[in-house]
Amino acid sequence: MTNLIEIKGVTHAYxxxxxxxxxxxxxxxxxxxxxxxxxxxxxxxxxxxxTRLIAGLMKPDKGEVWLHGELVKGPRKTxxxxxxxxxxxxxxxxxxxxxxxxxxxxxxxxKKDREARAHELLTLxxxxxxxxxxxxxxxxxxxxxxxxxxxxxxxxxxxxxDEPFGALDAFTREDLWQTMHQLREKEPFTCVLITHDLxxxxxxxxxxxxxxxxxxxxxxxxxxxxPGERVLDGLYTPECSDMLHTLxxxxxxxxxxxxxxxx
Amino acid sequence: MKTALHKIGVPIxxxxxxxxxxxxxxxxxxxxxxxxxxxxxxxKAYSRFWELFLIGSWQTLWRTVAGLIIAVLAGTLLGxxxxxxxxxxxxxxxxxxxxxxxxxxxxxxxLALLFIGQHNFNTVMMAFMISFxxxxxxxxxxxxxxxxxxxxxxxxxxxxxxxxxxxIALPKTLPEFFGALKVAVTLAFIGTNLVEIVxxxxxxxxxxxxxxQTNSNYPLMFAVLIALAVLGIVLYYAVVYLERIxxxxxxxxxx
Numbered sequence: 001m002t003n004l005i006e007i008k009g010v011t012h013a014y015x016x017x018x019x020x021x022x023x024x025x026x027x028x029x030x031x032x033x034x035x036x037x038x039x040x041x042x043x044x045x046x047x048x049x050x051t052r053l054i055a056g057l058m059k060p061d062k063g064e065v066w067l068h069g070e071l072v073k074g075p076r077k078t079x080x081x082x083x084x085x086x087x088x089x090x091x092x093x094x095x096x097x098x099x100x101x102x103x104x105x106x107x108x109x110x111k112k113d114r115e116a117r118a119h120e121l122l123t124l125x126x127x128x129x130x131x132x133x134x135x136x137x138x139x140x141x142x143x144x145x146x147x148x149x150x151x152x153x154x155x156x157x158x159x160x161x162d163e164p165f166g167a168l169d170a171f172t173r174e175d176l177w178q179t180m181h182q183l184r185e186k187e188p189f190t191c192v193l194i195t196h197d198l199x200x201x202x203x204x205x206x207x208x209x210x211x212x213x214x215x216x217x218x219x220x221x222x223x224x225x226x227p228g229e230r231v232l233d234g235l236y237t238p239e240c241s242d243m244l245h246t247l248x249x250x251x252x253x254x255x256x257x258x259x260x261x262x263x
Numbered sequence: 264m265k266t267a268l269h270k271i272g273v274p275i276x277x278x279x280x281x282x283x284x285x286x287x288x289x290x291x292x293x294x295x296x297x298x299x300x301x302x303x304x305x306x307k308a309y310s311r312f313w314e315l316f317l318i319g320s321w322q323t324l325w326r327t328v329a330g331l332i333i334a335v336l337a338g339t340l341l342g343x344x345x346x347x348x349x350x351x352x353x354x355x356x357x358x359x360x361x362x363x364x365x366x367x368x369x370x371x372x373x374l375a376l377l378f379i380g381q382h383n384f385n386t387v388m389m390a391f392m393i394s395f396x397x398x399x400x401x402x403x404x405x406x407x408x409x410x411x412x413x414x415x416x417x418x419x420x421x422x423x424x425x426x427x428x429x430x431i432a433l434p435k436t437l438p439e440f441f442g443a444l445k446v447a448v449t450l451a452f453i454g455t456n457l458v459e460i461v462x463x464x465x466x467x468x469x470x471x472x473x474x475x476q477t478n479s480n481y482p483l484m485f486a487v488l489i490a491l492a493v494l495g496i497v498l499y500y501a502v503v504y505l506e507r508i509x510x511x512x513x514x515x516x517x518x
Binding site for chain 2: 052055056057074075076077079081083085087089090091100101103104105134150154160
């Protein structure tokens with residue numbers, strides 16, 4: 001299997017009035033095609049910078065980002081993005097929000113086909129019947145579902161998610177985790193998920209990458225061996241507890257608090 | 264049924280009560296009409312000078328709207344420049360604020376000297392100069408406060424700056440734009456009337472007011488004021504109507 005996403009030795013610093021602020025330091029990440037890669041790390045360690053690099057929205061000072069065997073030099077049409085803030089367009093209906101990427105990526109696609117495609121995805125995430133509503137009429141969880149549909153409507157081969165479930169309540173978040181698995185069954189894509197939630201990273205990820213504190217480098221890679229099917233109950237098994245424990249320890253190291261009492 | 268009654272009945276009742284109180288005030292104080300005309304004096308003034316009112320209203324109206332259209336174009340353009348470029352923002356803000364702080368009445372003689380005898384042009388210019396500021400500021404702020412995620416979603420798909428502007432930045436700024444337009448429309452109206460009243464041999468309702476004053480026809484002066492108020496209301500609600508069409512999505516249903 002080839003790696004769809006390859007990040008090789010990426011180093012980046014932001015220019016600030018107080019001098020350069022290094023955020024990424026010799027970072028390596030490899031995600032095979034179809035895999036789900038969760039990235040965790042302490043706050044402000046450069047995780048969002050990572051998403052912008054993969055999306056081609058900025059270039060690293062040093063190092064390379066490869067997608068599909070091609071060096072990323074600028075934005076590509078084959079990525080989808082979802083953020084913590086669903087950023088839906090208030091003046092469009094839910095259906096037309098989902099269609100938005102198609103208008104840019106596939107301008108020649110007939111209107112009927114676009115709407116059918118959006119409708120198919122909305123049905124998949126349980127938003128059937130809400131097509132003609134405005135975003136302001138939906139709950140936070142529903143808005144985030146619509147935002148996910150928009151991120152994958154043009155069948156991107158890479159989905160980049162920056163804490164997409166961070167602002168939702170715990171139960172809604174768990175619902176959306178399950179929705180993610182349903183979506184992946186129907187719509188295969190390679191995914192990079194930035195998160196602060198270790199349970200989320202284990203439940204969704206095939207591998208979990210722990211970044212060190214700023215400037216971030218790859219500190220630890222966990223190969224997730226989920227016990228049985230990906231159902232929520234699995235999170236309460238000893239296997240998952242062990243993985244979560246390992247990750248917690250790694251985060252503590254990343255925060256520079258390794259010596260502190262784990263209890 | 265009830266809502267229609269509410270929407271039309273309540274404002275009309277308020278106007279009737281206002282006119283009644285006005286009439287009562289004049290009657291109770293026993294003011295002659297050269298101190299303050301009462302509403303019952305007005306129909307006479309309208310019926311005698313209705314032709315002048317029609318001509319004057321039209322002249323005031325078209326020059327206000329013309330000035331406003333120029334203000335919308337220039338204001339939006341300035342706002343775009345300020346919204347997209349930090350340097351332009353830093354450079355233009357003090358100039359605009361300074362210009363806006365100048366009382367526009369002082370510009371009437373400047374305009375009159377620059378463009379002697381061009382009454383229509385001067386009036387439209389004044390309507391424009393007095394009203395473009397809120398539009399420029401609101402468009403500028405609307406564009407510069409666009410959340411980066413909105414831009415990233417389209418940019419990551421390879422969309423051009425123009426596409427991002429038309430698909431996201433422009434519609435997202437519309438509620439702020441219409442908020443500013445509501446302020447601008449009354450300002451433009453004031454600008455037009457200012458020139459009409461101050462210029463000798465002017466036209467429009469302002470000039471009618473001036474000639475009523477010269478002839479000591481007090482009921483006519485008040486009749487002009489009321490006509491101005493009505494015209495102002497019409498213009499304002501025309502903007503509200505446009506806002507419903509183009510930015511109705513921003514209105515939340517009442518809860």
